Amino acid sequence: MELVSAVPANIPSELSWWQQDVRSSFTIKNLPPLSGNIEVDVLIVGGGFTGMWTALTLKKREPSLRIAIVDAYRCGDGASARNGGNVHGYWGALPTLLPMYGAQKSLEAAELGTLAQRKLRHFAETHDVWWTEEGYLRVATSAAQRSKLNDFMKVAETLGFPSSVRRLSKSNLSELCNSPRFEEGLLFEEGATVHPARLAHFLREEVISAGVQVYEDTPVLRVSKGEPCQVNTARGGVTARDVVLATYTGTMSVPSVYKATTLFSSFPVMSNANELELERLNYRVARGIADLRMFTHYFRRTRDGRILMGSGSGPIAIGGKHSASDLRSDQRSADRAAIGLQRFFPSIAKAGIAARWGFPIEVTSDRLPYFGTISGSRIHYGSGYSGHGVNATVIAGECLASIILRTADRWSTSPFCKRDRLRFPPEPFRFVGGALIRNAIVTCEDAQDAGLRQPLIARGIADIPRMIGMRIGTR
Template sequence: MSSSSCLPSVAPGDPSWWFSDALKAEKGRPDSAPLSGLIAVDVAIVGGGFTGLWTALALKERAPHLSIALIEAGRCGSGASGKNGGKVSGYWGSLAGMEANIGADGALAVARAGARAQDAIRAFATAPGRDVWWRDGASIRVSASPAQDAKIKGYVETAKRLGVPDIAHELTPEQVASYCRSPVFRGGVYLAEGATVHPARLARALRQAVIEAGISVYENTPMVGLDSGDPSRISTPAGAITAREVVLATNIELAKRPDVKAHVSVFSSFALMTEPAPDRLAAMGWDGDEGLADMRMFVHYFRKTVDGRVLMGSGSGPIAFAANTADPSLTTDTASAVRAEKGLRRLLPGLGDVGIAKIWGGGIDVSSDRLPFFRTVPGTRIHYGCGYSGHGVNPTYIGGQCLASLVLGAKDDWAGLPLCTRTLPSLPPEPFRAVGGRLVRWGIIGCEEAEERDHVAGPTMRAAAAIPKLFGLRIGTR
């Protein structure tokens, strides 16, 4: 049974279920005061999500003498970091795409950096006194239509070819059912590296760790101006910061910058959280802590929580024109919310009449090759990181280490990653980028929905879906 007609409303500015729950758990802990007046520090960080917070901790760990200030436009963790699905894994499942874009050696280097990040996040999340719902569990990709079956062997064959056969194992339908039973699940791929976490609680725990490390945190303090120099100057509504080094960790807002906009497009993703239904999960045999996803290009990603809820997300939200991050459709598109709910009912019919507690949307900074990048603006000491492409929890730790290395001028393994050094492909300019992207999105959604009905989409939809491959683009190709 579908309840699309009575989904919770999706309103601008609404927090995610995660963030509301995290604040409840803090029992009234006050926000950090906004910045007032002029301060001078060695390093100023703009953005209080995962990237900014991990960067602050990395810098303090490597160079304890540095004075550091971090500003956040809202509350730390209230943006993308507190809205995502909370599935934590690195890049072993992305080897094929990375190999095509940065070569086999580069792909393996990034995947191994992700493994280091996984260990480090686990150590932080499981430290005594931190309740961030960390649960180790594999990452499983499932085929949910005959058309998706062909993708399974690609994971396994790529891992074997690159000399890491143990990271990906093909699953039969019976083996998939041993993890979670659904009448639409077919075969799948088991990726050993995986975990789930409460992302907003993790962000708030990072905030607390940053404060305890002696770093000044100013919430409800947006950056309204940035002048590069020696030092650079950041203006805020009631104050300013001068700093020798500046780190910009502002997610989709970076897509507006001239040095970034050619390489990033602003997409969106929508997710819902069900009411608790532990008995239904038990009936489906979903007893472990695996995170799952289907094999659509506009993927459905799903995981359970420690209190018996299920999060279902759909990466099929609207595309903003000219990186307009204020476009209300990025957070309020009803059609995208309905797709997430339909994904829940189709993929997990055992939850067919379970209520929806909350639904929300948010922008995604999708890079031109689906990998993040970390750079220093030429001629300045301004550094930035973005382009996570919907794969943020694990890679933001990598981002924090890379940005710390750029700030410190370290020639280390982090700064040597392709994430810091590769030549970035460019996307088409506007209006072709957004208009073409929307056409491709329409075609792919239509093709994938038809495939799930075991039908073939019409020729116009198929032609639209084929545009990225036809023009040699590295995103949007099926």
């Protein structure tokens, strides 16, 4: 199969604030590209969080494995170093998972997220990745969002885990973070924030020192199944028993991924630092927060006194075209994030914006990632994080390692590897329908936030995904 080119990751003006920060703190040189032919047990295409956690997990489970990672750019410079750095598993997703998968599978997914969180915490003990573990806050900013809090509490009581989540009144919330927009909230015990580019940087160092061969600036052009598989790059080739496509949105070239995944984009802005003002707002620790819109505003403070505000309502890609430039730079989407900052934290917005950026997001119909194998081959893949990959890529590492080592365990038999996924329609219906629904949802949610009635037609269109059982919308 031909692989699509990676999303451009080396354009200086498009780097995230996190990447600029890491570049100013560490001197990092790209590793030499692959030239000539090599033979390994496992070749991982793509050195983001997915590829690097998979390599480290495999090395830990079977140290003698010969593993190589090949990346089109520098490992970690894709989505992994450009996200919001909010870290949480799947407890908050239970109200929507429960009707689709039942109690047992839904709880299994949430428990694996807890194990992933533990592994991240362990990594952070020895690497300065700005890890702050203070739970995860979901806030309601309208009556419609408040009713979602009720739904969640009902599910928590039914499934028997009410103690891991706490309902907060407006005044409770103001003690944690005093925004004029917050009406009520839920504080999940499990949740953290991280500096994503530092995490990517230290993972890359760990991978290299674990003895994984790493080749950068090496786009993979083609992967052919066989025993062994053959992989072609511009100036070399790899023979490998197993190949992992850890190429994020590039996995859209796998037909089974394409059918169940659609591409959106997400745009964060990072404010200038204003530690004194954050202190005045009682926003003292870097706890991650998101509202309960379908296209959420997600935000968090940083260790050095800034607020990152992101909006997951960027443009939709046509087909699998993940390199379209509007997925990385779209003025209206970046403005929506900046307006979010202004609404939630007007006094911080006054300090100005230090950086803005955007990047594609691969969203599945149930918003869970999926890890699997292309039938009749030893080519594996992992993607579909739906804007929620810092924790889930640790799950990816475990699941893909179990799949490669052919181990039947709680990872390889989990819903992340074994479940039926709803399919999206083919093009052009996918793009036209997706764009219509996205615009309708944004219109309705803007009206709710402003305390206005939702336009009737927009409301009807916005309800379509739910009526057919999809959980569409991103972080």
